[in-house]
Amino acid sequence: MSEQRQILADTADRLFADAVTSRRIEGFDAKLWQQTIEMGLPLLLAPEADGGAGGDWDDAGAVLHALGHHGVPIPLAENMIAAQLAADAGLELPSGPVSLATRVEGALQQAGTRFDGKLLGVPWGRHADAILAVVPGHTVLLRRTDATSLRHAHNLADEPRDDLIFDNAPAVCGPASDGTQASHLLALARCAQISGALEAALHKSVEYAQTRKQFGRAIGQFQAVQQQLAQFGAEVAAAMCATRAACRAATRGDASFQIAAAKLRCNLAIGFATSTAHQVHAAIGFTREFDLRQSTQRLWSWRTEGGNDRAWADVLGARVCARGDQFWADLTARDDAVSLT
Amino acid sequence: MQTFHFDPVDLPPGIPAFRAEIRAFLAREMPRDYPAEQKANCWTVYDADFSRRLGERGWIGMHWSKTYGGHERSALERYVLMEELLAAGAPVGAHWIGDRQTAPAILRYGSESQKQRHVPRIARGEAFCCIGMSEPNAGSDLASVRTRAERLPDGRWKINGQKIWTTLAHRSHLIIVLARTSPADEKNRHAGLSQFLLEFDTPGLRVQPIVDLVGAKHFNEIFFEDCIVDAECLLGTEGQGWKQVTAELSLERSGPERYLSSIALFFELLRVVGPSPSESVRQAIGRVTAEIWTLRQMSLSVAGQLARGEDPYVEAAIVKDLGNVFEQALPPLVQALADDGIHLEQDSDFVRTLALLLQTSPSFSLRGGTREILRGIIARGLGLR
Numbered sequence: 001m002s003e004q005r006q007i008l009a010d011t012a013d014r015l016f017a018d019a020v021t022s023r024r025i026e027g028f029d030a031k032l033w034q035q036t037i038e039m040g041l042p043l044l045l046a047p048e049a050d051g052g053a054g055g056d057w058d059d060a061g062a063v064l065h066a067l068g069h070h071g072v073p074i075p076l077a078e079n080m081i082a083a084q085l086a087a088d089a090g091l092e093l094p095s096g097p098v099s100l101a102t103r104v105e106g107a108l109q110q111a112g113t114r115f116d117g118k119l120l121g122v123p124w125g126r127h128a129d130a131i132l133a134v135v136p137g138h139t140v141l142l143r144r145t146d147a148t149s150l151r152h153a154h155n156l157a158d159e160p161r162d163d164l165i166f167d168n169a170p171a172v173c174g175p176a177s178d179g180t181q182a183s184h185l186l187a188l189a190r191c192a193q194i195s196g197a198l199e200a201a202l203h204k205s206v207e208y209a210q211t212r213k214q215f216g217r218a219i220g221q222f223q224a225v226q227q228q229l230a231q232f233g234a235e236v237a238a239a240m241c242a243t244r245a246a247c248r249a250a251t252r253g254d255a256s257f258q259i260a261a262a263k264l265r266c267n268l269a270i271g272f273a274t275s276t277a278h279q280v281h282a283a284i285g286f287t288r289e290f291d292l293r294q295s296t297q298r299l300w301s302w303r304t305e306g307g308n309d310r311a312w313a314d315v316l317g318a319r320v321c322a323r324g325d326q327f328w329a330d331l332t333a334r335d336d337a338v339s340l341t
Numbered sequence: 342m343q344t345f346h347f348d349p350v351d352l353p354p355g356i357p358a359f360r361a362e363i364r365a366f367l368a369r370e371m372p373r374d375y376p377a378e379q380k381a382n383c384w385t386v387y388d389a390d391f392s393r394r395l396g397e398r399g400w401i402g403m404h405w406s407k408t409y410g411g412h413e414r415s416a417l418e419r420y421v422l423m424e425e426l427l428a429a430g431a432p433v434g435a436h437w438i439g440d441r442q443t444a445p446a447i448l449r450y451g452s453e454s455q456k457q458r459h460v461p462r463i464a465r466g467e468a469f470c471c472i473g474m475s476e477p478n479a480g481s482d483l484a485s486v487r488t489r490a491e492r493l494p495d496g497r498w499k500i501n502g503q504k505i506w507t508t509l510a511h512r513s514h515l516i517i518v519l520a521r522t523s524p525a526d527e528k529n530r531h532a533g534l535s536q537f538l539l540e541f542d543t544p545g546l547r548v549q550p551i552v553d554l555v556g557a558k559h560f561n562e563i564f565f566e567d568c569i570v571d572a573e574c575l576l577g578t579e580g581q582g583w584k585q586v587t588a589e590l591s592l593e594r595s596g597p598e599r600y601l602s603s604i605a606l607f608f609e610l611l612r613v614v615g616p617s618p619s620e621s622v623r624q625a626i627g628r629v630t631a632e633i634w635t636l637r638q639m640s641l642s643v644a645g646q647l648a649r650g651e652d653p654y655v656e657a658a659i660v661k662d663l664g665n666v667f668e669q670a671l672p673p674l675v676q677a678l679a680d681d682g683i684h685l686e687q688d689s690d691f692v693r694t695l696a697l698l699l700q701t702s703p704s705f706s707l708r709g710g711t712r713e714i715l716r717g718i719i720a721r722g723l724g725l726r
């Protein structure tokens with residue numbers, strides 16, 4: 001990792017580590033949000049010309065990894081993506097928080113000045129000033145206060161995932177060349193958060209195994225426990241490596257294949273990782289009070305968010321089958337392209 | 342706490358052209374009347390003639406010094422060559438071990454005359470090598486080897502003992518043997534071991550093939566009976582055998598062959614199911630694709646670390662373990678997906694490849710260190726041991 005990116009990652013990591021107590025605050029940590037603004041994080045992916053930090057997905061991945069590791073309640077990933085998409089569409093971003101809607105039912109009306117429809121499962125919808133949504137061909141910005149109804153809902157980790165209904169509401173829109181970009185970028189952001197949460201669950205499990213004693217010794221000295229944790233570690237390594245490779249691809253250009261593969265691989269890691277983390281912690285990890293659920297409940301939720309296993313397996317499978325015996329040529333060409341630039 | 346390092350790697354300029362060159366070579370030079378199932382696990386398939394042609398081309402010992410017949414190309418170019426050969430199912434078994442670990446061990450620890458005598462022949466694809474580590478009573482617990490080398494008054498060595506599971510010994514010219522040179526010390530089990538570089542025409546050395554589960558002959562027993570060899574045959578330093586063998590194992594475990602042994606079956610599957618299979622087959626192919634892509638990124642990252650001169654010992658164990666799990670899971674997955682009309686005794690490329698891999702893949706998590714041993718290494722990397 002470049003030195004500059006390492007500093008960014010470390011700073012974000014410290015900030016989120018200090019804020020972990022806020023996870024116990026239901027919903028949204030306004031103080032932390034203010035601090036991320038001071039660090040320029042919500043606009044990390046917006047060009048400097050638009051008041052952003054001009055960062056790339058390698059930077060964003062490092063920050064979102066830390067966010068996932070500590071599991072703090074702010075819509076940072078969503079705001080980063082909204083800022084990137086707004087800039088692409090030539091839209092000016094409101095001050096925020098701005099969330100992102102990828103599940104949209106509805107359409108633009110009156111030459112793109114009005115929107116009728118529903119935004120489903122919007123992260124921190126109730127706390128967002130504005131929401132960026134993608135409808136076929138267009139990127140749309142809506143104000144939360146223009147919603148006619150807002151239904152509170154949560155994912156398994158108590159993170160707000162709200163439904164908003166708009167009835168002929170004012171909208172600002174710009175062209176979206178690629179209608180799948182929002183869902184790809186959300187998947188990529190969740191990959192980074194998943195990697196962080198997997199790493200946190202691994203660290204907690206290893207630490208616990210080193211300190212919890214049974215039969216006169218630390219349970220981490222039992223080979224059965226060691227072998228489980230080693231396999232867990234390998235799954236975490238796979239998810240982290242896939243995520244970093246996909247971030248790098250997104251920094252360089254079209255990353256639709258890499259993101260699909262990375263999200264699916266991260267999803268697959270979640271099953272073994274969460275079950276092993278809970279097995280090693282046993283009963284104490286199954287309590288409301290204990291910290292482990294802050295990682296595992298998020299992981300179970302994020303496995304669905306940004307595309308579940310079925311969705312990405314379908315996309316990848318269709319793509320690969322259509323190319324048949326070109327599989328290996330395509331796989332290698334993606335990384336070789338880098339050495340051409 | 343240590344987290345693992347898997348930094349993405351940028352392939353150097355010139356790779357696309359080199360890859361195209363390899364593919365053109367393979368399109369021309371791959372043996373014709375070659376049964377499809379031989380493309381599976383192809384890095385154990387022996388074809389001396391093919392290896393010699395790779396040698397002529399400069400594709401063995403690619404990154405060794407020119408002084409010893411190498412070609413001074415980059416380690417990442419060598420990686421690309423290896424993955425292309427494996428993906429094409431090329432019969433690279435004859436020279437694979439010499440290229441991967443024996444010659445590098447000689448270059449690192451050997452005497453000047455050992456280097457001059459053996460390395461250029463290995464680079465030309467004329468001398469093939471094998472690994473003399475395992476013994477009947479020393480498998481995972483390699484430090485317990487009992488093969489003994491005694492120094493004679495005239496400085497020569499007398500070797501007695503037995504090796505087993507030695508891949509390709511019956512067709513090799515060279516072997517590195519791990520032997521005890523001073524009595525075992527229970528307090529320091531790794532002390533008193535040394536490596537010897539022997540030629541197969543040494544008197545007192547006898548090879549006896551072992552037939553594997555499918556009836557193939559690739560591994561062997563080797564007996565050493567009062568085998569007298571020159572002082573010169575000691576490789577590296579007396580008593581440093583453990584350190585040397587560990588370095589050799591790092592090379593043995595870290596390459597792309599540790600996840601690509603079953604890839605031929607995936608290619609067969611894609612061919613057989615065609616462009617628009619059923620939803621369940623499509624999704625299974627999607628999942629396999631995500632695994633392959635991720636494993637390749639991990640494997641490339643390890644190659645990048647090796648190329649920078651780092652020693653990614655734990656990362657290599659992770660890639661081998663995940664790779665073995667993957668290449669072992671693929672055959673039963675394909676078997677489960679295969680349509681009811683398929684019977685394992687049928688004679689088609691697809692079925693023969695599947696049948697071979699169903700039977701040979703259990704060995705993938707044994708050779709080069711078992712799954713349990715690798716996970717022990719990973720657990721140590723996590724601070725648990």
Ligand SMILES: Cc1cc2nc3c(=O)[nH]c(=O)nc-3n(C[C@H](O)[C@H](O)[C@H](O)COP(=O)(O)OP(=O)(O)OC[C@H]3O[C@@H](n4cnc5c(N)ncnc54)[C@H](O)[C@@H]3O)c2cc1C
Pocket residue numbers: 471472473474475476477479480481482505506507508509560704707708709710711712713714
């Ligand atoms: C196809 C093939 C090719 C090979 N080629 C070569 C070669 O060229 N040269 C060479 O030297 N060797 C070779 N080997 C041998 C290989 O390295 C050994 O098989 C391997 O190291 C395991 O040794 P073992 O078979 O004696 O099993 P054992 O060590 O007896 O192990 C049996 C089982 O017990 C487990 N076990 C052992 N110790 C522990 C422990 N501490 N904790 C937990 N579980 C444990 C093992 O994981 C395994 O599951 C080859 C093997 C195969 C299958």
